[in-house]
Amino acid sequence: MSNLQPWIEKNTYHHSKFWDLKQLVETKEEKNLTISLCLPTLNEEKTIGKEIIIFKSELMERYPLIDEIAVIDSGSDDNTLEVAKNFGADTYLASDILPDLEPKRGKGENLWKAIYQLKGDIIVYVDADISNIHPRFVYGLVAPLIYRDEVKYVKAFYDRPLSFSGTVRASGGGRVTEILVRPLFSLFFPELTAIIQPLSGEYAVRRDVLEQIAFPIGFGVETSHLIDIYHKYGMEAFAQTDLDKRVHENKPTIDLGKMSFGILQTFIKRVKALGVLEGAEHTTTLRQFQALKDRYEQNLIEIVEEERPPMIEIDEYRKKFKK
Numbered sequence: 001m002s003n004l005q006p007w008i009e010k011n012t013y014h015h016s017k018f019w020d021l022k023q024l025v026e027t028k029e030e031k032n033l034t035i036s037l038c039l040p041t042l043n044e045e046k047t048i049g050k051e052i053i054i055f056k057s058e059l060m061e062r063y064p065l066i067d068e069i070a071v072i073d074s075g076s077d078d079n080t081l082e083v084a085k086n087f088g089a090d091t092y093l094a095s096d097i098l099p100d101l102e103p104k105r106g107k108g109e110n111l112w113k114a115i116y117q118l119k120g121d122i123i124v125y126v127d128a129d130i131s132n133i134h135p136r137f138v139y140g141l142v143a144p145l146i147y148r149d150e151v152k153y154v155k156a157f158y159d160r161p162l163s164f165s166g167t168v169r170a171s172g173g174g175r176v177t178e179i180l181v182r183p184l185f186s187l188f189f190p191e192l193t194a195i196i197q198p199l200s201g202e203y204a205v206r207r208d209v210l211e212q213i214a215f216p217i218g219f220g221v222e223t224s225h226l227i228d229i230y231h232k233y234g235m236e237a238f239a240q241t242d243l244d245k246r247v248h249e250n251k252p253t254i255d256l257g258k259m260s261f262g263i264l265q266t267f268i269k270r271v272k273a274l275g276v277l278e279g280a281e282h283t284t285t286l287r288q289f290q291a292l293k294d295r296y297e298q299n300l301i302e303i304v305e306e307e308r309p310p311m312i313e314i315d316e317y318r319k320k321f322k323k
Contacts, residue, residue, distance in 0.1 A: 004194040004287075004298060011151075011239040012196075012296055015140030021063040024139060028065065028146050035066045035142055036120030040110035042074040044128040045083050051126070051133045052087040058135040065139060070118055071128070072097070072110040080128075092117055107201075108221035115210050122146075123210060127201035131247040141204035144239040152209045152237040153229050155195055156202035159245040174199065178288070180260050181223060184267055186286045188276050191235050192226055193287035196296065199223070199263075202243070209237075219259040220266025227270045242296075 018024060028035070037055060041048060052069060059065045071084040071091045085091045095103040097113040111125055122145050126137050141154045177199050185192040192198065199222050213228045215221055229237055251259070271277050286301045311317045 004191065007191075007194050007235055008296055008298070011144075011194075011235075013140070013144060013239065013241045015136040015241055015243050018139055018143035021059075021065065021135075021139060024143055024146060025063050025065050028142075031146065033122060033146060034120045035122045035124065036114075036118035037066045037069045037138060038111065038114040038118060038123055038125050039069070039071045039084075039089070039128045040074070040107050040114075040125065041071050041076060041080050041084070041128045042107075043076045043078045043080060045076070045078045045080045047131060047133070048080055048089075048128050049083045049087050051128060051130065052084060052089045054133055054135060055138060056088050059138055065142070066124070067120060068118060070114065072114050072117065074105050074107070074110060104217045106217035107219075108215045108217040111221060112215035112217070115207065121207050122204055123207060124204035125202065132245060134243075136243055137202055138204075140241040140243050141202060144241065145204055145206060148239070150236060151239045152206050152233060153225070153239075154204045155197065155226075155238065155240045156200045156243050156246075157197035157240055158200070158243045176256050176260050176263065180263060182288065183286060187283060188271055189227065189230065190283055190285070190287065192230055193298065194235065195226060195238065196240060196289055198226055202246075209233075216262070216266045219262035223263050224266050224270060227267075227274075231274060 037059075039048065039051060048071065052071075055066065055069055060067075060069070069089045071081065071089045072094055073081055073084075073091065074094055081091045081093075092113075094105075094110045094113050097117050114123060114125075122142055124138055124141050130137065137156070141156055144151045144154045174197075177197060181198050182193060185195075185198070201222070203222075203225075205225075209229060212232070213225065216224050226238075284302055284304045286303050288299045288301065289296060312323060317323070
């Protein structure tokens with residue numbers, strides 16, 4: 001798929017398309033679907049309560065879109081679990097789930113164990129550190145799965161910046177996405193560059209997909225999901241939704257280095273397993289994003305890294321220096 005624009009136009013949504021929650025719930029019930037919300041946590045006492053209040057009041061009580069809200073915790077040493085329980089979420093320590101397995105710590109571990117612990121046909125994952133939390137962080141992601149049976153995995157993207165602004169603006173993911181993941185995808189999996197924010201922590205997935213893929217326990221989990229699902233099902237399995245803006249604490253550069261190192265390990269493991277490195281001719285096109293009004297477009301930038309040979313191979317050099 002050299003031209004990704006048709007896929008982008010067909011499979012990219014703005015959350016406002018799904019404003020009719022009554023219709024969304026009716027379709028969910030007609031299809032006999034159940035939906036679980038997983039909030040993976042580690043020391044999120046400041047934000048977890050607000051998330052639970054909003055999701056429970058709007059998407060369980062007012063509109064019965066989700067069937068359970070569960071916090072899967074990595075072992076917080078603050079009051080995350082107490083706050084979550086007091087506001088009505090089911091709370092679990094990741095280490096207490098599948099206790100016969102050696103315990104491991106990491107966000108990917110929480111996401112993986114949620115598949116065992118939760119009941120839904122669809123599991124939607126939302127990070128627990130979002131300051132501007134809103135119901136759209138759930139309904140914007142589950143809606144394409146409810147309305148389109150062929151869609152298996154829906155990824156969030158948000159303002160970094162991205163907007164319906166009437167002007168062309170550079171857009172896409174955060175620093176690790178633009179410096180590491182998008183260049184890697186451009187080289188080895190060009191179609192996956194259509195995913196605007198591959199590292200976003202918010203996504204909704206069908207259970208029958210989650211149960212068939214491996215989960216790195218650390219920073220590589222989102223990257224591995226995209227590669228593995230793409231390999232199994234192709235691009236038509238994916239959709240993505242613009243959630244406008246996400247406010248959270250930025251990580252310091254030293255932490256981004258750790259994240260990048262984990263992602264790179266996962267990426268190398270995947271390309272080796274798929275045989276992508278063997279005899280591969282890499283593209284020289286970097287694919288980035290821009291937003292133009294309500295249209296999302298890729299910028300294709302040709303970057304050719306040519307090389308000069310060792311100077312000793314140049315006749316003029318050998319003559320000059322009598323080599």
